[in-house]
Amino acid sequence: MSVVSIQTLDFDPAIELAALEASGGGGVASFTGIVRGEGGLIALELEHYPAMTSAQVERIVEQAMTRWPLLGVRVIHRYGRLEPGERIVFVGTASRHRTAALEACAFLIDWLKSEAPFWKKEHFADRTAWVEARAEDNAKAQSWRN
Amino acid sequence: MAKLTLVYFAWVREAIGRDEEQVERPAGDVTISAFITMLADQGGVYAEAFARPDKLRAALDQRFTPLDSPIGEAKELAIFPPVTGG
Numbered sequence: 001m002s003v004v005s006i007q008t009l010d011f012d013p014a015i016e017l018a019a020l021e022a023s024g025g026g027g028v029a030s031f032t033g034i035v036r037g038e039g040g041l042i043a044l045e046l047e048h049y050p051a052m053t054s055a056q057v058e059r060i061v062e063q064a065m066t067r068w069p070l071l072g073v074r075v076i077h078r079y080g081r082l083e084p085g086e087r088i089v090f091v092g093t094a095s096r097h098r099t100a101a102l103e104a105c106a107f108l109i110d111w112l113k114s115e116a117p118f119w120k121k122e123h124f125a126d127r128t129a130w131v132e133a134r135a136e137d138n139a140k141a142q143s144w145r146n
Numbered sequence: 147m148a149k150l151t152l153v154y155f156a157w158v159r160e161a162i163g164r165d166e167e168q169v170e171r172p173a174g175d176v177t178i179s180a181f182i183t184m185l186a187d188q189g190g191v192y193a194e195a196f197a198r199p200d201k202l203r204a205a206l207d208q209r210f211t212p213l214d215s216p217i218g219e220a221k222e223l224a225i226f227p228p229v230t231g232g
């Protein structure tokens with residue numbers, strides 16, 4: 001019913017969506033995150049906490065499944081070196097009705113941003129920089145607590 | 147004395163120059179932030195990495211934990227900047 005994968009390899013959203021469509025619900029929602037190539041970015045390097053990441057993402061998925069009547073959840077988060085245009089993250093949800101699927105999908109991506117142990121480093125031609133957490137992302141995650 | 151494994155990520159790892167190390171675990175009532183101050187007081191790369199406690203987050207035994215929590219009987223303390231996944 002729920003699948004979490006933390007991986008270096010790319011994934012095929014069509015395969016993930018097909019699996020969610022087969023879960024017997026009336027609606028599937030999804031979000032795919034892509035590396036933006038702004039400001040001359042050459043690559044993103046994603047680091048994570050291997051001993052913690054899967055368990056933490058599974059806890060986030062459990063919260064979504066407690067909160068909304070979901071028939072299926074699939075979360076894929078990549079790590080390692082990713083170039084502009086590459087997929088980073090996939091969140092997909094299936095439910096009987098659209099509201100639960102759409103809301104749970106938004107909740108999951110907001111929480112992945114602020115509650116999953118990943119760190120992004122940007123590589124440019126002449127420098128590297130760790131991405132700083134944005135207050136706005138934290139506020140979005142917090143807003144689901146209300 | 148029990149051991150505590152320290153694990154570092156992102157720029158904390160780079161500043162310290164290693165991804166993990168073992169230390170003597172402090173008394174159970176020592177908080178994470180007090181322990182980070184003790185590490186910073188060693189000077190060198192620790193002083194540099196832990197100069198801005200407001201920029202640090204932590205996990206005890208692979209669970210996010212507020213810095214004002216005691217370390218207790220934990221086996222692993224991870225110290226890192228705020229996460230930026232998704």
